[in-house]
Amino acid sequence: MEAKQLQPEEQLYPQHREPQSQSQSHSPAYQALLRAGPQVRPLQQVHAQIIVLRKYRNLALITKLLTLACATGSISYTRRLFLTxxxxxxxxxxxxxxxxxxxxxxxxxxxxxxxxLLANISPSNYTFTSVIKACADLSASRLGRGIHSHVLVCGYGSDSFVQAALVTFYAKTGDLGVARKLFDKMPERTVVAWNSMISAYEQNGFSKEAIGLFYQMREWGIKPDSTTFVSVLSACAQLGAIGLGCWVHDYVISNGFDVNVVLGTSFINMFSRCGNVTKAREVFDLMSEWNVIAWTAMISGYGMHGYGKEAMELFGKMRIHGPRPNNVTFVAVLSACAHAGLIQEGRCAFGSMRKEFGLVPGVEHHVCMVDMFGRAGLLNDAHAFIKELNPRELTPAIWTAMLGACKMHKNFDLGVEVAEHLLAVEPENPGHYVLLSNIYAVTGKMDRVELVRNLMIRRGLKKQVGYSTIEVDQKTYLFSMGDKSHPETNEVYRYLDKLMSRCREAGYVPAPESVMHELEEEEREYALRYHSEKLAIAFGLLKTSSSVAIRIVKNLRMCEDCHSAIKYISIVSNREIIIRDKLRFHHFNDGSCSCLDYW
DNA sequence: CTAGGGTTAG
Incomplete structure (x- = not known):
């Protein structure tokens, strides 16, 4: 073995003397471990020496060796070591x-x-925090709840560290209510406890609740830390709440917070997703450390705004100065190409994944490629690309991208074929029914539309409800089609009607009824006039001064009619309107959209 | 001699 070739004494007693305090508190073998650090080979060498020097009964030494082995990422080595x-x-x-x-x-x-437990050693609060985190990461609901009762039996029920871990565990296993109950019953709520609960809401999609809890935290006089802000910024990004996001930015700057790579990335993501990609880039440029996540966030920010050139420029810089791109980076790069029509660049980047970076393209990348060809009208290339794939790579997501392309470029024969295939393999996905009925509607086959609709109803499926949000004075308002719960509903509808008639005077022609068919009964009453984004825009125009842009976030994609109407709204109201839909941003200004109708 | 909870990109 290694140990025979090495000269252990030399390894363990280096030429130079360590500082006194260190050499007093650490044995030479322990120092050798520290020098080896978390790397398998050096650790194995020191391990061999420990055996040669018969120090393997020194548990402190073995413990350090084990934790370092674990930190190398080689769990098999750690396991083997443990068993000895x-x-x-x-x-x-x-x-x-x-x-x-x-x-x-x-x-x-x-x-x-x-x-x-088998060794009859009692777990402590330290044990529980770690093992509960493991359960949370595995979403091991039953096991975690069992361990929770064990926590209570062992008397650690009111340990604040264990409680914070439990809050996260219940949040990750979908028991938000239990998480909140635990949080409410905590005898002392540390900033970490607040962070756990805020993140619990945010991670489960309850952005408003996350922000609400953040405000409550402030009322209790608890000082937020950068972790708090990471979750709050994530919530802002989801809601498009740029007002609060900017407030956080000012707070962080004026309170001298260190903008580390995680917080910086949160700002990049928040500013991009709230429509201010210039500000996102400013944050990016001011950071002092960039990891693959930070680069990817910035590239993705450009991509979702349709700034393909900027995205590719940054990707080029990353290849020279940055860390190795990973699979997520390539999703950002390829979708930037798809949204900007950069076909050649996209092909090239896709090819480089394997060749230059040793990455295996996954479903997401294939979807990006089909989407990229599809948007550009290169249906043959899209189809050819699909045919090259392995049969097991032909997931519904790929066909959905193909179907979207068929609908966009009105290839009905292929579209119907693809849609029927999708309906067969994923009968529970309402999105497929919607697309198929759209295709039938545009061809005027209204009897088929009805057929699809009835099928959907029989199978108990509901179309995703569309909604749009807008932030006014750091408060977020939500609008959905036909929803009249808002106190100023009548005013908003009246204003929208006036607005639309001004648009028609300016040349806007509403799409024909057949194109605008709706699948669900109640939606049929409210014609195209009342799609949620239009309601939100009307509200924004009523409530904000003429100098600020209207910013809307919509959960689904915008329909073509709304896209056309909003161009006219930007003219007659003389406002910049920025809409983030499910996939990308649309900046409307003076009658045109930044997507150049390429979406 | 040795150890502690929460957070980030598609």
Missing amino acids: VPNPDSFLFNSLIKGSSKFSFSNDAIFFYRRM
Whole structure:
């Protein structure tokens, strides 16, 4: 073995002397471990020396070796090492469980936890925090709840660290209510407890609740930290709440917070998703450290605004100065190409994934490629691309992208064929019914539309409800079609009617009824006039001064008629209107849209 | 001698 070739004494007693305090508190073997750091080969060498020097009964030494082994990412080495320890103590178990849950070896964390119980060693609050995190990461609901009762039996029910971990666990297993109950009953709520609960809401899509809790936290006089802001900014990004997002930015700057790479990336994401990609770039340029996530966030920001050239320029810089792009980076790059019609660049980037970066393209990348060809009207290229794929790679997502292209470029024969295939393999997805009925409607086959609609009803499926949000004075208002719950509903509808008649005077021609058919009964009453984005725009024009842009976030894609109407609204109201739909941004100004009708 | 909870990109 290695150890025979090495000269252990030399390794363990280096030429230079360590500082006194260090050499007093750490044995030479321990120092050797520290020098080796989290790298498998050096660790194995020190391990061999520990065996040669017969120090393998020193549990402190073995514990450090184990945690370092875990940190290398080699869980198999860690496991083998663990099995050689004759009598592990509680310290060793705690370190091991902590390490494996921290480095996402959740199953192993639970395995070690079980071994700990089998060895008759009582778990402590340290043990529980780690093992609960492992359960959270695995969404191991039953196991986690079992461990929760174990926590209570062992008397750690009111430990604030264990409680924070439990809040996160319940949030990740979908029990938001239980998480909130735990949070409410905490004897002392640390900033971490607040962060856990705010993130719990945000991660489950309850952005408004997350922001509400943030305001409550302020009322309680708890100072937020950068982790708080990461979650709050994520919520802002989801809602398009740029007012609050800017407030956070000012707060962070004026309170001298360090904008680390995580917080910086949150700002980039928030500003991009709230429609201000210039500001996102400013944050990017001011950061002092950039990881692959930060680069990807910025590229993706350009992409969703249709700034393909800027996205590719930044990607070019990343290739020279930045870290290795990963699969997510390529999703951002390829979708930027798709939204900007950069076919050649897209092909080239896709080809480089394997050749230059050793990355295997996945479903998401294939979808981007089909989407890119499809949008550009290159249906043959899209189809050819699909035919090149492995049969097992032909997921519904690929066909959905193809179907979208067929609808966009009015290739009905192929579209119907693809849609029927999709209906067969994913009968539970309402989106497919909607697209198929759209295709029938545009060809005037209204009897088929009715057929699809009835099929959908029989199968108990409901179309996703469209809604739009707008932020006024740092408050977010939500509008959906036909919803009249808003106190100023009548005013909004009246104003919208006036607005639309001015648009018609300016030359706007509404789409024919057949194109605008709706699948659900109640929606048929409200014709195209009342799609949610129009309501939100009307509200925004009523409530804001003429100097600010109207910013809307919509959960679905905009329909063609709204897209055309909003161009006219931007003329007659003389306002910049910025809409983020499900896929990308549309900046309307003076009668034209930044997407150049390419969407 | 050794250890502690929460957060980020499509």
